[in-house]
Amino acid sequence: MTLTLFDTATRLEREFAPLTPGKVGIYLCGPTVQSSPHVGHLRSAVAFDVLQRWLERSGYQVTMVRNVTDIDDKTLTKAAEAGWEWWAWALHYEREFQAAYSAVGVLPPAAEPRATGHIPEIVAIIGRLIEAGHAYEKDGSVYFDVRSYAPYGELTRQALEDLTPAPDAPAEDKRDPRDFALWKARKADEPDTASWASPWGRGRPGWHIECSAMAQRYLGDEFDIHGGGLDLRFPHHENEQAQSRAAGYGFAHLWMHSAWVTQSGAKMSKSLGNGLLVSEVLAEHEPAALRLALAAVHYRSMLEYSEQTLPEAAAQWGRFQGFVARASEKVGAPTGDEVRAAELPASFVEAMDDDLAVPRALAVIHETVRAGNAALTAGDDAAVAAALLAARAMLDVLGLDPAAPEWAGGSSGADDAAMTALDVMVRADIEARAAARAAKDWATADAIRDRLAAAGIVVADGADGARWSLASDG
Secondary structure: OOOEEEEOOOOEEEEOOOOEOOEEEEEEOOOEOOOOOEHHHHHHHHHHHHHHHHHHHOOOEEEEEEOEEOOOHHHHHHHHHHOOOHHHHHHHHHHHHHHHHHHOOOOOOOEOOEHHHHHHHHHHHHHHHHHOOOEEEEOOEEEEOHHHOOOOOOOOOOOHHHOOOOOOOOHHHOOOOOOEEEEEEOOOOOOHHHOEOOOOOOEEEOHHHHHHHHHHHHHOOEEEEEEEEHHHHHHHHHHHHHHHHHOOOOEEEEEEEEOOEEEOOEEOOHHHOOOOEHHHHHOOOOHHHHHHHHHHOOOOOOEEOOOOHHHHHHHHHHHHHHHHHHHHHHHOOOOHHHHHHOOOOHHHHHHHHEOOOHHHHHHHHHHHHHHHHHHHHHOOHHHHHHHHHHHHHHHHHOOOOOOOHHHHOOOOHHHHHHHHHHHHHHHHHHHHHHHHHHOOOHHHHHHHHHHHHHOOEEEEEEOOEEEEEEHHHO
16 A cells, blocks of 8 residues: 555645655644643644654655744743743743653654744745745835735635734735735844844844745755644645745645644643643653553544543553563564564554554554463464564554663663562562462452552463563553
8 A cells, every 4th residue: 555645735635755756855843932842732743753753664764854933922022021031041942842852752853943043044035035026025024915926825725805814013014914924123122132134124034934944945945745733724834835835936745734632622722721731741641651642643633632641541551561571571572673674564554554544553553462462371472472573563663662762761760679679579469379379269369469459550360470560551
């Protein structure tokens, strides 16, 4: 089966064919670094990380570019209110985002450009637009003339007369209220460091032009895939496409958008008071469980976040971890190279090639783990080894191989010491239970098992004796 991806622009699932055989260029809209990341911010990062991993597993060389918007109105306002320099404020939260991405196993991008590092490229594109008659200057600001570009609105299939005015400047400053800012003249109350010289006077770039300039700088005049959250389709991505193509660039050939994380049907957002900070979530849950929760729902479907979301994901993750640990102990662990070179089950490949149908792919993984556990019980080492390799290979595609360094080596020294102590105590109970079973003292054996269960310890009897795990690792 050939990889097909849903193109937001055409509303069709299209067979993927890169511009350059064997290579894929992806531009992903990254964070505006004006506050701490919440769970909703990680949804698109994880979704496109899975896309990158699948493309690379399919033999492509992927260039992933994820930008940082390090200056905007909110950044300037919040920094000033806190008494910070705006650039220090932006860098502080940029680091928080990078830490959050790393915590949930998102691969680092090939390039992570900042808007403020690309002022010359931004000014150059604005100049092209003015020369082509698609932009105009007014009092030191420059606006895109939406009426000059007939296809405007084609990405989101909206008629110009139905669109709301762009809120980035007073309507009287623009030829049409829907014209949007490409360059913003410096305001008297803004710091000098937040403006740059340009042919139109000191100022700073508008939001949309930043991405057009950075995409062109790192991926060329046209590239394969542009991604981002569903909320960015309008006005951000509509405006990006319009200004880039009006400037003479082919821009993105395929658009992909990940859906929101919602709570009680509302988009997760700190402004609505329902944004769960990543730092708070990770203080109580394993990062791998959060990644699994974000990846398990199809990227184009809303993820309804509830009190059960993370515990359910943790239970799934525990089952994967438990099987990999038990099987590796029994038959030995394959190397990372072996995992990455392993042939994947056909049903898994079919699911991933069908617009990244991760829920179906996970069903294949669960089926493989169940078969592997059955083989462990039956003492069929060959079947155990085959299931272990297949399960790890599939989980690796999702960035969730329990034996990968980012997950296998994540515990602290204190955690290791606690688990060692717990193991000693639990094994003593298991040995007492085994002695009771040997003496056919079923009441005592059951009482020990029930006591362990009440403490969150699951005991599994197998051909090679009893093993224990935490309930979430079952």
